[in-house]
Amino acid sequence: MCCSHFNEQDMPTGDAVPLDIEAVKGMRFFDPHVHMSSRTTDDYQAMADAGVVGLIEPAFWLGQPRTGADSFRDYYSSLIGWERFRSSQFGIKHYCTIGLNSREANNEALAEQVMEMLPLFIYKEGVVGVGEIGFDDQTPAEDKYYRLQLELAKEASLPVQVHTPHRDKKKGTQRSMDIAIEHKLDPYMVIIDHNNEETVKEVLDRGFWAAFTIYPFTKMGNERMVEVVKQYGSERIMINSAADWGISDPLAIPKTAALMQARGISRTDIELVTYRNAIKAFGQSGQINEEDFDTIKDIDQTQKYAGNTVLRGGQAPRVDKSSILIR
Numbered sequence: 001m002c003c004s005h006f007n008e009q010d011m012p013t014g015d016a017v018p019l020d021i022e023a024v025k026g027m028r029f030f031d032p033h034v035h036m037s038s039r040t041t042d043d044y045q046a047m048a049d050a051g052v053v054g055l056i057e058p059a060f061w062l063g064q065p066r067t068g069a070d071s072f073r074d075y076y077s078s079l080i081g082w083e084r085f086r087s088s089q090f091g092i093k094h095y096c097t098i099g100l101n102s103r104e105a106n107n108e109a110l111a112e113q114v115m116e117m118l119p120l121f122i123y124k125e126g127v128v129g130v131g132e133i134g135f136d137d138q139t140p141a142e143d144k145y146y147r148l149q150l151e152l153a154k155e156a157s158l159p160v161q162v163h164t165p166h167r168d169k170k171k172g173t174q175r176s177m178d179i180a181i182e183h184k185l186d187p188y189m190v191i192i193d194h195n196n197e198e199t200v201k202e203v204l205d206r207g208f209w210a211a212f213t214i215y216p217f218t219k220m221g222n223e224r225m226v227e228v229v230k231q232y233g234s235e236r237i238m239i240n241s242a243a244d245w246g247i248s249d250p251l252a253i254p255k256t257a258a259l260m261q262a263r264g265i266s267r268t269d270i271e272l273v274t275y276r277n278a279i280k281a282f283g284q285s286g287q288i289n290e291e292d293f294d295t296i297k298d299i300d301q302t303q304k305y306a307g308n309t310v311l312r313g314g315q316a317p318r319v320d321k322s323s324i325l326i327r
Contacts (some may be wrong), residue, residue, distance in 0.1 A: 032278035033240035097131035131161025
């Protein structure tokens, strides 16, 4: 892990416990919800340096509505193709979940076309779940396509990654779980994402996986996350960075691990929350093999995908990350 990617100023100070970044050096991290299509290759390199060995990129909207089915088709293809390749060029194993997101479920004419193509993608190599699906404004259309995709997940024996709404979160979270149980999904196959202190107890009590997105200034900061783990333990709890096109931090997981270490959480619990639980939950897809995290380190950045490479103009991989000069 390269300390230049971490800074005590980035971490909440709280009770002024000294932060020992070296304490988590050598740990492996798995980010089960990170939108790498919105990140640069420098982000991939920083994540690799910090110990991230695997990640899951959920299908979601792009910041503005798509206008045709082909846009979805190309996007899904990029998640199982180019983005998977790009991740591998930095020694990180890339997986994804495929689904119709809640925002765009409200365009029913387009949603019908997307539903027809989903079976063409959810069985592809590297697809570890149906997601992220669920509610945004909790409309009838969102309810309809959430239910249809739960049935798809059941048919494919895949885990489900549920996006809980930003507005009226408690009601939306309860509703998401109620519908999953109504459709006879095993809660152990369902990852409820974007939790907070208001939702976590019920999610865990009902047997679902509880995922938390660590965002700067919103949703769930890492100081609050430390307190959640202290209160509820590490069973069926995982954290992610989301790292989407908004204000976000692709190093949220290793930073939170460092803070947990400083605040007295055991190494075992840190490993469960930042690595092993996500692998166990999404590994029910049969697609995740931890041995891949070792073999993928043998990378060659001159490799190409569909004729393209991460290198430009014959450049060699940048090795000296401490230099301020970009030659």
